[in-house]
Amino acid sequence: MSGIVLEGVTKRFGDHLATDAIDLVIPDGAFTVFVGPSGCGKTTLLRLIAGLEDIDSGRLLIDGVDAAQTSPAARGLAMVFQSYALYPHMTVRANLGFALKVARRQRAEIAARTERVAQMLNLTQVLDRRPAALSGGQRQRVAIGRALVREPKAFLFDEPLSNLDAELRAQMRVEIRRLQQQLGITAIYVTHDQAEAMTMADRIVVFRDGRVEQAGSPGEIYRNPASRFVAGFIGSPRMNFLGGAAAAAHSAATIGVRPEHLAIDPAGTITATIRAVEYLGSDSFVHLQAQSGEALIARGAPEHDLRPDEIVKLRIAPAAIHRFDANDRAMPALTAACDTLQEIV
Amino acid sequence: MRTRRRSRAVASLLAWAASLAIAFPLLWALLTSFKTELEAVSFPPRILSFDWTLANYRGILAGGDYLHSLINSVLIAGGSSTLVIAVAVPAAWSMAFAPTRRTRGILMWMLSTKMLPPVGVFIPVFLFYRDWGLLDSRAGLVVLLAAANLPIAVWMLFSNFRDVPGEILEAARMDGASLWQELVSVLAPLALPGIASTFFLVFTLAWNESFWSLNLVTTEATPLTAFIAAFSSPQGLFWARLSAASILSIVPVLLIGWLCQRQLVRGLTFGAVK
Numbered sequence A: 001m002s003g004i005v006l007e008g009v010t011k012r013f014g015d016h017l018a019t020d021a022i023d024l025v026i027p028d029g030a031f032t033v034f035v036g037p038s039g040c041g042k043t044t045l046l047r048l049i050a051g052l053e054d055i056d057s058g059r060l061l062i063d064g065v066d067a068a069q070t071s072p073a074a075r076g077l078a079m080v081f082q083s084y085a086l087y088p089h090m091t092v093r094a095n096l097g098f099a100l101k102v103a104r105r106q107r108a109e110i111a112a113r114t115e116r117v118a119q120m121l122n123l124t125q126v127l128d129r130r131p132a133a134l135s136g137g138q139r140q141r142v143a144i145g146r147a148l149v150r151e152p153k154a155f156l157f158d159e160p161l162s163n164l165d166a167e168l169r170a171q172m173r174v175e176i177r178r179l180q181q182q183l184g185i186t187a188i189y190v191t192h193d194q195a196e197a198m199t200m201a202d203r204i205v206v207f208r209d210g211r212v213e214q215a216g217s218p219g220e221i222y223r224n225p226a227s228r229f230v231a232g233f234i235g236s237p238r239m240n241f242l243g244g245a246a247a248a249a250h251s252a253a254t255i256g257v258r259p260e261h262l263a264i265d266p267a268g269t270i271t272a273t274i275r276a277v278e279y280l281g282s283d284s285f286v287h288l289q290a291q292s293g294e295a296l297i298a299r300g301a302p303e304h305d306l307r308p309d310e311i312v313k314l315r316i317a318p319a320a321i322h323r324f325d326a327n328d329r330a331m332p333a334l335t336a337a338c339d340t341l342q343e344i345v
Numbered sequence B: 001m002r003t004r005r006r007s008r009a010v011a012s013l014l015a016w017a018a019s020l021a022i023a024f025p026l027l028w029a030l031l032t033s034f035k036t037e038l039e040a041v042s043f044p045p046r047i048l049s050f051d052w053t054l055a056n057y058r059g060i061l062a063g064g065d066y067l068h069s070l071i072n073s074v075l076i077a078g079g080s081s082t083l084v085i086a087v088a089v090p091a092a093w094s095m096a097f098a099p100t101r102r103t104r105g106i107l108m109w110m111l112s113t114k115m116l117p118p119v120g121v122f123i124p125v126f127l128f129y130r131d132w133g134l135l136d137s138r139a140g141l142v143v144l145l146a147a148a149n150l151p152i153a154v155w156m157l158f159s160n161f162r163d164v165p166g167e168i169l170e171a172a173r174m175d176g177a178s179l180w181q182e183l184v185s186v187l188a189p190l191a192l193p194g195i196a197s198t199f200f201l202v203f204t205l206a207w208n209e210s211f212w213s214l215n216l217v218t219t220e221a222t223p224l225t226a227f228i229a230a231f232s233s234p235q236g237l238f239w240a241r242l243s244a245a246s247i248l249s250i251v252p253v254l255l256i257g258w259l260c261q262r263q264l265v266r267g268l269t270f271g272a273v274k
Helices: A042-050 A092-102 A107-120 A136-149 A166-183 A194-200 A218-223 A228-233 A244-248 A337-344 B002-032 B037-041 B055-063 B065-097 B103-115 B118-131 B138-161 B166-174 B179-190 B192-208 B211-216 B224-229 B239-259 B261-268
Strands: A004-013 A016-026 A031-035 A057-062 A077-080 A154-158 A186-191 A203-208 A211-216 A240-242 A254-257 A262-264 A270-279 A284-290 A295-300 A311-316 A322-324
Touching (some): A031 A194, A042 A186, A042 A203, A092 A136, A228 A240, A240 A244, B065 B103, B065 B138, B118 B138
Parallel strands (some): A031 A186, A031 A203
Antiparallel strands (some): A004 A057, A240 A254, A270 A284
């Protein structure tokens, strides 16, 4: 079986359990994104896969072979680091060719492969420059090129875009995704930015406290979050949560509603005060405070003429309600019966 | 504004005074080396209005002992410094990039050996060297001075390596570099200023070392420090000759320092400016 398979992968740093018996299958040829807040174990897991850290217990299979004891280079994976980690004393050409030179490839082959990658990434003009003389975007491309040259089984990206400005980041996102699709190489991409995860991934793995909280396609995770944590982490602005009577009416400890499913409507059942309104052109975010105290955000069309301190009614589309139990795990959606319950609130 | 200018003037005056105080013995020796023995001890001393002579230098260079000692000094200081760097680079690498819980303790312990006065271990070292036939040998001094300077070199390189981003070494590992290639093709070029200044420091320390050179060496392996000390002979002190010999023994180190001063300044302020 191809792809990368993790079985009970555990890693401790002293008393801290960085990854806790993680079972995970990274599908071959897909773009998998590890996402989660800082300290959740996503980068550690990437480094364990890369071989930069040793696994304490569990198995790591790459293309069906146990690779836990294999050296980083022999695993056939290539990594793009957050800081790019280019060799500052070498030219771009030498940076790109370093892995091949170390592997004692023929000089002609090194030159040809370096040239090809440079063309692919638009770096031919800067091949003889040192990293210090490159722009941020160019450095990023050299880092990717250095991974590409090795023709690896999989790319590992460790928050590679966090040092770039917003515009360049958006551009590089598309470029990395296009490149990966074009080459059909498996990719694992670590980020703490849920928007990056949503836009790039074939498959998202959400981490929390060293465990996999949920894995699935971006759509699945957005529509059916497995827990309150995932529901709150994925999506921007984040999901609204209501407890108390509103939740009890749906026989749940908490209910969650995405901002786009919360509408200002005189026929609504929830009373709230407007705190602020953000106009974004195409739509607007209305920040509210429910009578029961929760802070809420509603996303809607910008034509509303809303003012702070105004008291409004909110309506929830019943089908859009996410229910969570006392342990913050998701509960199955209620059937049509909830329509009547909704009236009670 | 005026007070600022005045305090600046005071500061530069103090700096000049301190520099002169430090340089005075050296300048005095330089002057004395061009005097005759008689003028060298005359009182009150003449600063510049004496009969300048190169006789002292001629005398020293003619003897052949100077050249012999110079070669010994170069071999001993160069050899021990090379040995130090060869051992200290991997040691500092492992401490900087693969630290364990005991790394700090080991570093402190290494440094603590520098607090031991050499004379405290003189008898055991002497007996050991006598039995192993290492007395009056260059190899014996090379090994001993390397051991003596190793802690300082490890410390200096350790703090230097810590300024090299670990991700770059990890990138080399991902690229398939062996440990040796990682050290030689990636770490060494990046830490070159630090390695150069460490080499220069231990070279200077070994060059100036006199305790072991005077006590373990008699004729064959005498470095310049022993050569200079030989001028305080039973017949009396030859100040002018001694000064000339001192100047001649300083010149090589001064030259090296001047040649690599750019590297040195970068190396010594590596962590500070970045």
